[in-house]
Each structure stands twice: as structure tokens, then as C-alpha cells.
Amino acid sequence: MLPIRAPQVQDRREKGGGNVRDVISPVTEGVVASVAVASVEDTDAAVDRAHRAFQDWRAVSPGDRARLLRRFAAVVDDHNEELAQLEVRNSGHTIGNARWEAGNVRDVLDYYAGAPERLSGRQIPVAGGLDVTCYEPLGVVGVIVPWNFPMPIAGWGFAPALAAGNTVVLKPAELTPLTAIRLGELALEAGLPEGVLTVVPGKGSVVGERFVTHPLVRKVCFTGSTEVGKRIMAGCADQVKRVTLELGGKSANIVFADADLARAAAAAPGAVFDNAGQDCCARSRLLVQASAYDEFMGLLEQSVKAFRCEDPALESAQMGPLISAGRRASVASYVDDDAVLFRGTAPEGAGYWMPPTVLGARSTQDRHWREEIFGPVLSVLRFDDEADAIRMANDTEYGLSGSIWTRDLGRGIRVARGVEAGNLSVNSNSSVRYWTPFGGVKQSGLGRELGPDAVAAFCEVKNIYFSTEA
Numbered sequence: 001m002l003p004i005r006a007p008q009v010q011d012r013r014e015k016g017g018g019n020v021r022d023v024i025s026p027v028t029e030g031v032v033a034s035v036a037v038a039s040v041e042d043t044d045a046a047v048d049r050a051h052r053a054f055q056d057w058r059a060v061s062p063g064d065r066a067r068l069l070r071r072f073a074a075v076v077d078d079h080n081e082e083l084a085q086l087e088v089r090n091s092g093h094t095i096g097n098a099r100w101e102a103g104n105v106r107d108v109l110d111y112y113a114g115a116p117e118r119l120s121g122r123q124i125p126v127a128g129g130l131d132v133t134c135y136e137p138l139g140v141v142g143v144i145v146p147w148n149f150p151m152p153i154a155g156w157g158f159a160p161a162l163a164a165g166n167t168v169v170l171k172p173a174e175l176t177p178l179t180a181i182r183l184g185e186l187a188l189e190a191g192l193p194e195g196v197l198t199v200v201p202g203k204g205s206v207v208g209e210r211f212v213t214h215p216l217v218r219k220v221c222f223t224g225s226t227e228v229g230k231r232i233m234a235g236c237a238d239q240v241k242r243v244t245l246e247l248g249g250k251s252a253n254i255v256f257a258d259a260d261l262a263r264a265a266a267a268a269p270g271a272v273f274d275n276a277g278q279d280c281c282a283r284s285r286l287l288v289q290a291s292a293y294d295e296f297m298g299l300l301e302q303s304v305k306a307f308r309c310e311d312p313a314l315e316s317a318q319m320g321p322l323i324s325a326g327r328r329a330s331v332a333s334y335v336d337d338d339a340v341l342f343r344g345t346a347p348e349g350a351g352y353w354m355p356p357t358v359l360g361a362r363s364t365q366d367r368h369w370r371e372e373i374f375g376p377v378l379s380v381l382r383f384d385d386e387a388d389a390i391r392m393a394n395d396t397e398y399g400l401s402g403s404i405w406t407r408d409l410g411r412g413i414r415v416a417r418g419v420e421a422g423n424l425s426v427n428s429n430s431s432v433r434y435w436t437p438f439g440g441v442k443q444s445g446l447g448r449e450l451g452p453d454a455v456a457a458f459c460e461v462k463n464i465y466f467s468t469e470a
Ligand code: NDP
Pocket: 144, 145, 146, 147, 148, 171, 172, 173, 174, 175, 202, 203, 204, 205, 207, 208, 209, 223, 224, 225, 226, 228, 229, 231, 232, 246, 247, 248, 249, 279, 280, 372, 373, 374
């Protein structure tokens, strides 16, 4: 067992005053670490420290800030394997995915290290003077991270925020705090001053809510459920606090009869079962054009049955267990045996396992078709034509991502433009590239992360007018 303690709650714990929570492996159901849990007082102390650190961090020259972020990226890279192994133990992610996730943190740090020296304002023509705009950091930014992608989502928040000159308080999910705590230590090792990135492990209802109500936290970046996101937005409204929300999804995977069916069928399991379906971008609604339905479903059955759900530490693993017993029970509540078309396999015994499962929907009103399940469950329906596909894809409160499979480029463009979602891909599963914007429409979220504009979202634009009158 790893006795892991976050620095800001260590003192209270050593005095016997702090709470401690066991972190459970979803693979073995055993305890892998013991983590201190922050109180409201600990959170306030962390925010105060971050606020003090902000006064110095904002004044660090752009070149030096860039160098520190690059050094942080290099230190994360040096610890890629350690971070990945930690994620496998804490979250049950496959080792291949976990290495990618740690690499993604390195990449976003490197990418946004290019920003401080390029964050230029404008000079706007005026009579009788000179008018300039400048980007100024907001202050302390609160980043609230869910348990499904602990490393990348933390990095998407802190890398652009730090590049802009803000300081960050970061709350990992209670179930998955280990890699965040390690990233906080690595930031110090890389030379980031104390208080610039502070990890505050604890409950959402305590630490997360305090980020929302604390007047010195000037922006909250939240990723998680739509329900909690709405509460956070309402809380932020009280102080007109800036907020970014990355919420749930129920994305469509649309397969037209003219597509490369073999390629689409080979990609479909990864599009929904990757990370055991615990992915806001999961393409969990499969729409297949009626004229190709039988052929495509035959190919899909083969690829689902070949999808390797096994010990995530194995190099061959494509899917691990669900994060908790509670999540498994919730996912299982959607699976009615009568609706099962076919399943893959999963290990038995210890661990929160569930096989990849494909359900036939009777209509768009089926609960498994409409609700975000957040597990390895794919719902399937047929459609007739392009208009039908767009109508069905848009018949949801969500709008995060989706895929379109067709050999007709014009159709790919028309459907991609017609589907209401923030991130679409044609003949591909991919949703996330750190240099392109990511985010949802409708109840999938508000604002964009990643891409070239993310740093500006952590700034205020100040306008200054200089009179040239004598
Ligand atoms: P939550 O939205 O509850 O949790 C996400 C993060 O928010 C966690 O760090 C959590 O803390 C924190 N949090 C919880 N309540 C509050 C609050 N009142 N104020 C501030 N922060 C808070 O997600 P769940 O873990 O309950 O998952 C439920 C469902 O949400 C999933 O089944 C899935 O449908 C969806 N979801 C979507 C995600 C996405 O990527 N868009 C990610 C995760 C979930 P803590 O857990 O420590 O209490």
C-alpha cells in the first residue's frame, strides 16, 4: 500500500486532525493507497497560498514561464512509465492507454509552453491617442477533474491556465487522486514555485463546492456529470465567476452503406468500449443504414468478440474493469437480456468487470438509447437515409462528439455540418488532439478546452487608452 499524502493536508493529518481515504484498485478490489482528504479549511489555505503565489507567478517573464513549463513537461516525460503504472493500479486503465495519457500531459505542457511569449494584444486605431489591449491572467483557477481520465483532464486545465500566468488549485476525483498528487510533486521537482499548482484531494461536495464559492477562485473548469455541472454553473453565477463545463455525451456513430464497412466495424468497439465506455466522447449510439445492416452487424460481432477485456497491466489489453462496484451496478441496470444482440468476454472473480455488450434498441425512446450509460454498452438502430440519420443523431439533449463513415466526401461534410456536436470525425473515431479545440454543445458543455484559443480563455482582455494630448 502506498501512503500518499498531499502536501497541503499533511500537517493536519500528522496532528491526527485530517481525514484519510483508502483508494481501491478496480482490478483487485484491494487498497492501493491511503490519501489525506482536504476539509474546507484546508481548501481555503490552499487557495490563499495559490493567491499569494499568483502575485509572483504573473510577474515571471514570459520566457522564464515558458522554460519552467517545458521543464515540467520533460519531468513528466521522464516519469511516464511510473505515472502510467500508477494509473493502471488506481483506475484500471490499460497500460497502453495510461502511457498515452501521461504522454498527453507532457504534450499539453509543451504545447502551451509556446504561449506565454505569443500572448499578444492589439493596437486599435483611435484619434488623439493610442489604444492597446493586453491579456491579463485571472488569478487562481479551480480545476475539478473526474475519475475517468484523471491525467489528461487535469493537464487540459492546468497547462493553459499556468501558461497565461494564473495559479491553479486542482481537485482530483476521490476515486482517482494518485496521478494528480504525483503530478503536483513533479511540478515542484521541475522548479514551479510552491503554490503555483496545488493538488487538493477531497470530496466534490467539500473541496469542489468551496472552489465555486471562494471569492479568490476566479474561474472554475469542471469536467463531469451534467447534473453537477449545472449546480456549478448556478453557483458561479452568484459571483459572476467564469466557468468552463465539459459534461456528458451520448454520441452517434453513423455508418452509411457506402462506407468501408470492414474498417468501420473494426473501429466501432474502440469508439465505445475504450476505457470501459467511461468516456464522455464514447460513440454509444450506433446508427447503421438499413441496406447494410446485416452485413455490418456480422462484421461488428466479430470485432466485439475479439475485443480484449483483461488485466489492464497486460500489453495486449484493450479494456479494463469499471471504476467501482457502484458504477458497475448502474451500468448493469441498463442491460436487459432480451435486448442483447451479442457480447464480448470479461474476466471473472475480483474486479469490477463487465463484458462489452451490444444492445438492439426498439426505438429512440429506449432508456439505453437515450441516457448516458458510461460503461461498455452500445445501442444499435437502423436508419434509412441521410436526413433520417441527422434527425436521429440530433434527437438527444447532448452534443459532444460523433463519427460518420462514408466514402462520399460530400455526404461526410453535409452530415458533419448537420449533426449538433462540438467534435465530429469522418471515417475516424478520434475526438481529441491537444492542438485543436474540444468541447460540447447543448447539455454537453460550455466553452472549449485545448487548441490555440484555450490560453485566452484563462485571461481577461484589458483595454488601455493613452491620450497624446499635450
Ligand atoms: P460527478 O460529476 O459527480 O464528478 C466529477 C467531479 O466533480 C469529481 O471530481 C467530483 O468529486 C466533483 N464533484 C461532485 N460533486 C460536486 C459538487 N457539488 N461541487 C463541485 N464538484 C463536485 O460525476 P460522477 O463521478 O458522479 O459520475 C456520474 C456520471 O457523470 C457518470 O456516470 C457519467 O455519466 C458522468 N460523467 C461524465 C464525465 C465526463 O467526462 N464528461 C466524467 C465523469 C462522469 P468527487 O468524485 O471526489 O466527489
